[in-house]
Amino acid sequence: MQPTRRIALVAALAAALLSACASPTAGTDPSAAGPAGKPKLLVFLVVDGLPQRQVLAYRDQLQPDGFARFLERGAWFSQAHYSHAFTVTAAGHALMLTGASPERTGIIGNEWRDPATGREVYNTGDTSATYIGHKTRALDGTSPKNLKVETVGDVLRRADPRSVVIGISGKDRGAILPAGKTGTAYMYMSDDGTFASSTYYMKQHPAWVNEFNAAKPADRFFKQFWRPMLAEDAYARSIPDEQPWFATRDARLPMMMGVPQDDAPGPAFYSALLRGPYGDALDLEFALAAVEGEKLGRDDAPDILSVSLSGHDYVNHAFSAESRLSHDHFLQLDRLLQGFFRDLDTRVGKDNWVAVLTADHGFMPAPEYSKTKGIDAGKINSAQALARINAGLAQKFGEGKWVMGYSAASLLLDKPLIAQKGVDLDAVAEEARRLLLLEPGFETAYTRKELLSGSRAGARYFEASRKSWHPDVSGEVQFTLKANYMFNSSSASTHGSPHEYDTHVPLLVYGPKWVRPGRIDTKVEVTDIAPTLAHLLGVPAPAGSQGKLLPLTAP
Known part of the structure; x- marks a missing residue:
């Protein structure tokens, strides 16, 4: 794939899963063989920091083939929740494809202190591994060393080493933890807008990665504007821009990507791309390059492509999920996913792949917003x-x-x-x-x-x-x-609680050959994803999994 080609932009929520026979029940053995005809490619999508309430709040404004592909033609769970209390990015990403809560994964937060020394530990930190071609700073995430359990991808590769497992994200933890011990993770580098893996996985990048990076795809967004998708009156359901409690008080759309006085892209610009739709666009473009470069979904050994889109989390931290900026970012994701899905239909074959979309956590409303509603916050x-x-x-x-x-x-x-x-x-x-x-x-x-x-x-x-x-x-x-309480910080809002606004996330699944469309109101847990995907791929559930098969009807 030419890295400079126009990328189809699309955003989505994936939720639900499978079965070619009768609906699995709570007593069904998750390690039982999956339905005949395994998907050639499993696309696992995470929208970092997307609460379920946002998915339905703007449903009438969606593109026809982004999130709507799940909501109209896929299966989706209206009551999918996390059951652990400290709902943060690393804990969620470690859980989704292991089926194990932090009590088993050992990933209790994004960072913690060593109980013996009190020194800070980063969830994917590993001083024995370094980024390929990039400076590695203290506490940078470079490997799954701290992850104590296996993922679906680890089980799949043990069953058939021909299977390829790739993890991609704007955040190191969003790429590394879903990729597991035996997959390969690629992270966005905010110093120059490229993607890199670490020496834990390989000594040097394959040619397709070098080709993608050589084109400097992030540079095309320099001094481009993030403009709202819809007319002003379409955002009446969200909070106007420039609230005094925003992390950046004067933030509003249109928003320019890059510092006005800068003559060329630099680290400040590349880092800022993560807080908006363009970082997500790059993730999806790199994912398509991986499909081509690794020939994903091209043989009878199933592959897994995990893509964690980080932009929504950055936007919600800065402005809150109730803001117009978050509202529009969700719609931008929707358009990005639409293009991505249609490209996969062409490249892999629309009957050869399954997509699952969820989130690593939800988001609390900003305390200042809650107070305007008479809520103690x-x-x-x-x-x-x-x-x-x-x-x-x-x-x-x-x-x-x-x-x-x-x-x-x-x-x-x-x-x-x-x-x-x-x-x-x-x-x-x-x-x-x-x-x-x-x-x-x-x-x-x-x-x-x-x-x-x-x-x-x-x-x-x-x-x-x-x-x-x-x-x-x-x-x-x-x-x-x-x-509705949070620790003071530079963020307008955050997450990390057992309250519903943090635990309730989307869970959507698309794959007509394996999934019957429809809304499922049974309450399920995010730990249920891993054993269900293992069942779909015809391999045992990960050893540490605490979930059960999702209740799905036959197609």
């Missing part, structure tokens, strides 16, 4: 809260910084200090939990002892907290925030 000064907790612990147990810091959604206690002082660890954890719950904005907190024993089973968000907690990685007190 706010931002928590996390540093001040931690200082007060440490002061309270010092008052009871003596001088010292008893909590080293936050680690994902937990408090990490200083165990060497506790041992030195001869204080009982459980007593410090219990007091830390008590002090934390006195802080405004915190809803629940559970100690290591409780999480290991299950002694608080049935308590609010206990099970969700337990699924987000890993005994080897997490801290001593796992917590959740109240609905």
